[in-house]
Amino acid sequence: MTVNGGTVGKALEVxxxxxxxxxxxxxxxxQTESRFPKATLYRLVQSLTEQGMLNFDPDRHTYGPGLRLVRLAHAAWQQSSLAQIARPHVDRLAESVCEAVDVAQxxxxxxxxxxxxQQVSAMDVLPQTGLVAPSFCTGVGKVILAFLPEDRQGEVLDQQAFVPYTEKTHLSAESLKAELDEIRQSGIALEVEEHFDGIVSVAAPILKAECEPVGAISIATYSSRRTIEDLRGLSPNLRETAARIATEIEPWHFPN
Amino acid sequence: MTVNGGTVGKALEVxxxxxxxxxxxxxxxxQTESRFPKATLYRLVQSLTEQGMLNFDPDRHTYGPGLRLVRLAHAAWQQSSLAQIARPHVDRLAESVCEAVDVAQxxxxxxxxxxxxQQVSAMDVLPQTGLVAPSFCTGVGKVILAFLPEDRQGEVLDQQAFVPYTEKTHLSAESLKAELDEIRQSGIALEVEEHFDGIVSVAAPILKAECEPVGAISIATYSSRRTIEDLRGLSPNLRETAARIATEIEPWHFPN
DNA sequence: AACAAAGTTTCACTATGTGGAACTAATATG
DNA sequence: CATATTAGTTCCACATAGTGAAACTTTGTT
Structure with missing residues (x-):
């Protein structure tokens, strides 16, 4: 069943x-953090370095992620057609509301x-391309979850560890599920300082064929800058943008 | 010597x-392009998919690069302190000259x-983050080469295949080397339609401790939009930006 | 239905990777 | 400055993880 996963898996773990x-x-x-014995770890690190996936700094004797990753990811990103399709729409939205807009899958x-x-003057506390965040405490995450079919939603929720990022973070599948129902009703997700203190966002799903979510877009800002109602007021604009992006998705873009 | 490179190397090749x-x-x-037998390739693809490095689309039976790459690359990029340090300077320069500005390593x-x-109205033919290009036909590439110590320059040149991207692309190490000398004298590299027809660029090196290049920045535009002299005129501005970025590089940022 | 092409599984074989331990730098410490 | 300590590297008998030809199954086509 698990095939070649052995060595490749280990390398990627490292x-x-x-x-x-x-x-x-x-x-x-x-070594201290790793489950592998010294010699094994050593060889894994060696291989990865030889392959350009890790970058070895001979002076400081340290390793960092290698540039080959950047190159490969570029391909991933280029093919993540969602980002491509969304780009012009996202730009337009960001300019019109003068806030940061994100696209997530x-x-x-x-x-x-x-x-x-991101608007020029805005700062960089907020997510950046490539960042990974838990689904249960982000606007985009919640809205995607809400529109996922039962079974896949279940899968995701089951393997969630509800880590409290802030005081307002959901702490259990139950409390989250209740909110997901509301979200599906209203079609948008509000996230109020659940991931970072002082940061709030609204998110709308990007739906393929008007049902399965392929991703989401969100507007994020500082809680000091907008009230929740204010933010909610942006949602028609957001939904419209999401809808426009959705119409450009060809059926073969996000099959699954 | 070559250690764990075996399986990991194969997987990365795929x-x-x-x-x-x-x-x-x-x-x-x-399969047709691969040097591996069917079964082997199959297992490699499986592993990579299991690991999220490849993305399998069950409907179309196709594979693409997986999102895990994006996540990993984000880390690489975050740590590529050059991009981080350069960002504000690059923004300022791009605005002041109203052209696209690139940072490369x-x-x-x-x-x-x-x-x-990139300026809002500018088009997208030009390089994007993560893109890889040969060094011998790009402004950034040539300028980095020019400032590299003899031995490392040699290494790179030796393993170059001089593919003619346009009519103006350098075709041999000799012709390139001659230009590299000039570049080292003048401190900037001009690239005139050597990579893409209709595209020109000027590049300046970012030098650590005023000698080793850690990267380069460039201004790129359409040949129809600026004359070469015009472009050359931007170089003081470019060099100044490069110098400013260099001053912010701590010695431990780019050891090697 | 019959055929072809693509995808998946099997299995005996062995190359590849394993890891304890011994060795060799590099860095503290008295 | 010798010595202890920790970090990094190599060895080697051993076994697991990966190999690939071939058989098999599924999917799509005429």
Missing amino acids: LDQVAAFGRPVRFAEL IDHGHVVFVDRR | LDQVAAFGRPVRFAEL IDHGHVVFVDRR
Whole structure:
């Protein structure tokens, strides 16, 4: 069943670890966190480095994610047709409301931000392209979940660890599920400081053939800058944009 | 010597292939291009898919690069401190000259564009973040090469295949080398339709401790929009920006 | 229905990767 | 400055994980 997953899986596990550090990391540091014996880990790191997936800094004896990843991801992103299709619409929306706009897709229960348009003056606390966030505490995540068919929604919820990012983060599948029902009714998700303190967002789903969600877009801002009602007021605009993006999705874009 | 490279290397080779297609690809298509026997290729693809590095579309029976790459690359990019440091400077420059500005780094003889700022009205033919291009036919590539120490320059040149992208592309290490000398003198590289017809650029190196290049920035535009002299006129501005970025580089940012 | 092409599984074989332990740098520490 | 300590690298007997030809199943086509 699990096939070649062995070695490849191990290598990617290591890669994830290095990426997770968010800074150049020494071999010894990896070793303490890793489930692999020293020699094995050593060889994995070697391979990844040889392959350009990791970047070794010989002076500081540290490893970081390699540029080959950037190149590969570019391909992924180019083919994530959603980002491509959405781009002009997102630009227009961002300009018209003068706030940051994000495009996200769901991947193995995580929300991946595949594009973002940010107003020049806005700051960078907010998600960036490529960032991954949990679905249960983001506007885009919740709205995608809400529109997912029962079974797939279940899958995602089951494997969720409800980590409290802020005081307002949902702490259980039950409380979340209740909100998901409302979201499906209203067609938009509000997220009020559930992921970061001081940050709020509204999200609308991008629906293929008017049912399955292929992603979502959201407007995010500071809670000090807009009231919730104010934010809710932007939702028609947001929904319209989402709808326009959806019409450009050809049936073969997001099959599954 | 070559350690775990075996399986991991093979898997990444397949990943590269899929990425290179630039569109969803069927198993059979991969098979014809691949040096691996069917069963082996099959298992590699399986593993990569299981791991989220490839994305399988069950309806169309096609594979594409997976979103996990985007996530990993985000980490790479975040740590590519050059992009981070350069960003505000690049923004300012792009606005002041009203042209597209790129930031690139060199990686195994290839130029990787790690950031780009594009004017709203500007078109998208030009490089995007994550794009990889040969060093010998891009402004950023040439300028980095020019400032590389002899030995490393040699390495890169030796493994170059001088593919003619346009009529004006350099066709040999000799002709390129001659230009590299000039570039080192003047401190900037001009690239006139060597990569794409109708596109021109000027590039300046970003030098660590005023000698080793860690990357480069460039201004790119259409040949119909600016004369070469016009473009050259932008170079003081470009060099100044590059210098400003360089001052913000801490010695430990780009060791090697 | 018959055929062809694409995709998947099997299985004996062995190359590839494993990991404990021994070895060799590099960095503290007294 | 010798010595202890920790980090990084290599070895090698061993076994697991991956191989690939061939058989099989599924999917699509005429």
